[in-house]
Amino acid sequence: MNNKDLSLRYYSDIDSIVSKTEDPFSEVKDVYHQLILHALAENDKKKQVEYMGKLIAYDSLHSRKQENVINEAMVSYDIPYLKHQKKEAEVQLQNKQKIITSVGLLAVAGIITGFYFYLRSVRMKKKLRLLLEGGIAKEKVNSGPVNVHPSSVPEDIRIDILAKLEKFENSERFLDKDLDMATLAQELETNTSYLSVVINTYKNKTFPNYLKELRISDAIIQLNRDPKLLKFNYQGLAETFGFRRGESFSKAFYNKTGVYPSKFIKELRLRKAGGHL
Known part of the structure; x- marks a missing residue:
């Protein structure tokens, strides 16, 4: 019917059913093939890795039941290549997460540094005002009253x-x-x-x-x-x-x-x- 949105909704429903029952059928490979292609088109690395993992797992499970079943999905997406693609997607996903984390840490560090210099500037201005208003006047240098007088000095x-x-x-x-x-x-x-x-x-x-x-x-x-x-x-x-x-x-x-x-x-x-x- 060339209804892409409806197809993806059905594929998602099938994914949900198979994930709960863990009872795949031969055509499920076509379902995950389409879901993987959609994830690639959307540049959704997380979903790409998830669907690839399920396709590999369900293919292995189904193949033990029906060893002679071959379809178009496996012609274009053989398992060794699929595993390689999954690994690459996982690495890209990890690198992206590292970048996000690094950027977040840099942002936090920048905020803390900016706040530190802001407080430092405020304190500096207060000290300058004190000095400009007469400053720390020439004063007797002492520490206040002394409770214990030195016995070594009469x-x-x-x-x-x-x-x-x-x-x-x-x-x-x-x-x-x-x-x-x-x-x-x-x-x-x-x-x-x-x-x-x-x-x-x-x-x-x-x-x-x-x-x-x-x-x-x-x-x-x-x-x-x-x-x-x-x-x-x-x-x-x-x-x-x-x-x-x-x-x-x-x-x-x-x-x-x-x-x-x-x-x-x-x-x-x-x-x-x-x-x-």
């Missing part, structure tokens, strides 16, 4: 050192790049052991990090106040704020603020020119 000496450190922090003495603990201890009229214990306990930092934080805090204030400093390169800024090398200044600045000085200076320049973050 109380009167500890109090004296802390008072002198407060004056030191409010001066610009810490901007001297040649300053070391021995020199500072001598200036504070104490020894390096006592000074080290007091700084570690009450400032919660090593002496080098203590100096770096004081210098970076001062750099933030001065960069906000003095437009001339915005013209300096890293090395010039390093020497101005007590560092020997530009790289050391940049690293210390980032460690304290979470923002690279280049980004901070760029935003300061935009603000001076009338732009805003």
Whole structure:
């Protein structure tokens, strides 16, 4: 009747019946032959593999009952070739699934990466706003109240050192790049052991990090106040704020603020020119 849709519906019904009864008949080969050709035309690898597998299985089962039955389907689709075609279709189906999985994983990775950089950008802008609004002002470097005072340092000496450190922090003495603990201890009229214990306990930092934080805090204030400093390169800024090398200044600045000085200076320049973050 040349009704293709009706034929395919009947073939599908036959496939369903044979699959449930597992009792094939000789003409079932023609049915699966047509279903395979339809799957090939539709590029449906999954159905192609399914129908090929059934044709091979039912042909083997039926052949044991009727060994002499031969029809046109088997002339054009002999079993060895059919097995080869089935294997190729299975490989293509697996490769397609791998591609879909890979694309999915890449998409997920892209979404996660994009979200990470978005959050990073938001945090960076918040930090920049904090710096541009007056920044991390020059502050006393401490970790809050100390519950246990160091027994290795007598109380009167500890109090004296802390008072002198407060004056030191409010001066610009810490901007001297040649300053070391021995020199500072001598200036504070104490020894390096006592000074080290007091700084570690009450400032919660090593002496080098203590100096770096004081210098970076001062750099933030001065960069906000003095437009001339915005013209300096890293090395010039390093020497101005007590560092020997530009790289050391940049690293210390980032460690304290979470923002690279280049980004901070760029935003300061935009603000001076009338732009805003």
